[in-house]
Amino acid sequence: MNPIHKLDEHTINQIAAGEVVERPASVVKELIENSIDARASAITVEIKDGGISLIRITDNGVGIPKDQVTTAFLRHTTSKIYKVEDLNHIDSLGFRGEALASIAAVSQLEMITKVVGDVTGKRVEIHGGQLKAEQEIGCPEGTTLIVKNLFYNVPARKKFLKKPSTEGSYISDIVYKTALGHPEVSFKYINNNSIVFHTSGNNDLRNAVFNVYGKEVIKKMISIEEENNNLKITGLIGKPEVNRANRSYENFYINGRYIKSKILESAVEEAYKTLLPINKFPVVVLHIYIDPNKIDVNVHPTKMEVRFRDEEEIYYFVVESIRKNLKQEDLIPKVTWET
Ligand code: ADP
Ligand code: MG
Numbered sequence: 001m002n003p004i005h006k007l008d009e010h011t012i013n014q015i016a017a018g019e020v021v022e023r024p025a026s027v028v029k030e031l032i033e034n035s036i037d038a039r040a041s042a043i044t045v046e047i048k049d050g051g052i053s054l055i056r057i058t059d060n061g062v063g064i065p066k067d068q069v070t071t072a073f074l075r076h077t078t079s080k081i082y083k084v085e086d087l088n089h090i091d092s093l094g095f096r097g098e099a100l101a102s103i104a105a106v107s108q109l110e111m112i113t114k115v116v117g118d119v120t121g122k123r124v125e126i127h128g129g130q131l132k133a134e135q136e137i138g139c140p141e142g143t144t145l146i147v148k149n150l151f152y153n154v155p156a157r158k159k160f161l162k163k164p165s166t167e168g169s170y171i172s173d174i175v176y177k178t179a180l181g182h183p184e185v186s187f188k189y190i191n192n193n194s195i196v197f198h199t200s201g202n203n204d205l206r207n208a209v210f211n212v213y214g215k216e217v218i219k220k221m222i223s224i225e226e227e228n229n230n231l232k233i234t235g236l237i238g239k240p241e242v243n244r245a246n247r248s249y250e251n252f253y254i255n256g257r258y259i260k261s262k263i264l265e266s267a268v269e270e271a272y273k274t275l276l277p278i279n280k281f282p283v284v285v286l287h288i289y290i291d292p293n294k295i296d297v298n299v300h301p302t303k304m305e306v307r308f309r310d311e312e313e314i315y316y317f318v319v320e321s322i323r324k325n326l327k328q329e330d331l332i333p334k335v336t337w338e339t
């Protein structure tokens with residue numbers, strides 16, 4: 001064996017980047033989350049070649065002060081938490097302070113940002129983690145991130161990317177899901193120069209679902225709103241006839257964060273159990289609100305999983321909320337006895 005030694009900074013950054021940035025869709029996810037945390041009311045997502053050659057995210061959020069821009073690209077730098085106790089009540093989508101550093105380590109990127117009220121903003125260019133250029137410039141308020149040639153310096157990762165259309169569909173999925181999670185934000189999504197969808201940002205979930213999934217789906221969605229002492233659920237659930245062949249139309253948000261959750265999937269499927277053919281899945285957009293103290297979002301680097309302190313409580317709450325609303329619509333057949 002070789003002697004034990006500490007890895008150099010560059011190698012450490014590359015390894016860390018691999019955890020956060022698995023593929024172009026992970027870049028899009030992290031950057032949109034940053035825009036939402038920056039309280040943007042409009043976000044434009046533009047990609048080319050499945051995000052491999054270009055990802056451009058433009059927001060009208062609060063921007064980054066000029067003297068903090070390069071700091072934002074260092075590892076473990078964040079404006080969102082201060083100490084370990086803060087992890088118990090995360091109210092932002094980001095908190096790890098890793099995304100910008102990770103993305104910068106494996107791409108050629110450019111950021112242009114201006115704080116509301118400032119006369120000038122700042123532009124930086126970073127290639128493979130190295131600062132290439134910085135300048136003060138005139139620009140609109142908010143932030144634009146342009147990420148080019150993802151994994152240009154990590155051939156092993158690049159080789160494992162799927163074809164652009166497949167990578168593009170992963171990105172579309174993230175943009176759809178985030179847009180449905182934030183009807184208060186106007187999303188515009190442009191793929192290879194054509195507009196895929198544009199949500200109004202008028203905070204009407206029905207409107208967002210109409211923009212993202214179309215007329216045929218929204219016509220068959222029922223509004224739902226239930227609450228108990230600990231939990232609140234709002235959103236839209238599909239009538240059984242709008243079922244799908246996979247789970248990609250099951251959308252779950254915990255306190256505004258899009259998550260994947262086996263527990264919530266099985267709760268929803270239990271509620272629809274007798275109503276759907278085998279191997280068919282419902283269309284749901286469910287926003288669940290819970291005391292941040294009762295969940296742990298620091299489970300995985302991608303922050304797409306949440307651990308619930310009381311899994312049973314949330315499971316039964318979701319099953320019963322959906323059943324109740326399907327029953328009210330007379331969609332669950334009542335058992336009657338013929339005499
Ligand atoms: P995190 O989101 O976990 O804090 P990031 O590496 O994603 O870490 O971002 C680092 C910091 O840069 C953020 O905490 C935030 O202060 C700032 N930032 C990143 N993106 C934006 C944006 N679009 N608008 C305003 N500030 C941003
Ligand atoms: Mg972030």
